[in-house]
Amino acid sequence: MTIRSVMPSQAADMAELAQLCVEHAEYEGLTPCRDADFSQRLAIAIGAGRLHVWLAQQGEQALAYASATLDFSTLAAQPFMHMDCLYLRPAARAQGLGARLLHTVADFARQRRCQAMQWQTPLWNEGATRFYLRQGAMALSKTRFSLAL
Numbered sequence: 554m555t556i557r558s559v560m561p562s563q564a565a566d567m568a569e570l571a572q573l574c575v576e577h578a579e580y581e582g583l584t585p586c587r588d589a590d591f592s593q594r595l596a597i598a599i600g601a602g603r604l605h606v607w608l609a610q611q612g613e614q615a616l617a618y619a620s621a622t623l624d625f626s627t628l629a630a631q632p633f634m635h636m637d638c639l640y641l642r643p644a645a646r647a648q649g650l651g652a653r654l655l656h657t658v659a660d661f662a663r664q665r666r667c668q669a670m671q672w673q674t675p676l677w678n679e680g681a682t683r684f685y686l687r688q689g690a691m692a693l694s695k696t697r698f699s700l701a702l
């Protein structure tokens with residue numbers, strides 16, 4: 554499989570990005586967001602610089618994406634990059650694309666003087682855990698909480 558590009562997403566990519574997000578949520582056993590404003594909210598967040606998204610494409614088809622936000626660590630008193638999502642469609646896995654996306658996000662973070670990247674993956678996703686460890690990441694034991702507002 555030859556990947557044509559890994560590029561920052563554009564306004565024209567929102568429908569494909571939204572579809573990848575739906576697939577990603579379903580893969581993780583979450584309820585996907587399917588409301589009519591979903592793509593628009595993504596586009597607004599990207600346009601405002603709050604969300605950064607990269608798409609990997611083969612021809613005109615998006616195969617994978619990574620998304621990240623710039624955050625700040627109180628304990629380190631330094632900025633860090635929070636990688637919110639890294640998702641590859643099943644046919645695009647185990648071909649180096651995940652590493653390419655991860656390194657793209659890391660390069661972006663370095664350019665913004667981040668000292669670290671942080672992310673999480675479900676405990677059951679042993680394949681992702683092995684992948685991240687191979688990339689040099691360190692696993693931290695924490696419990697993630699969510700409070701609906």
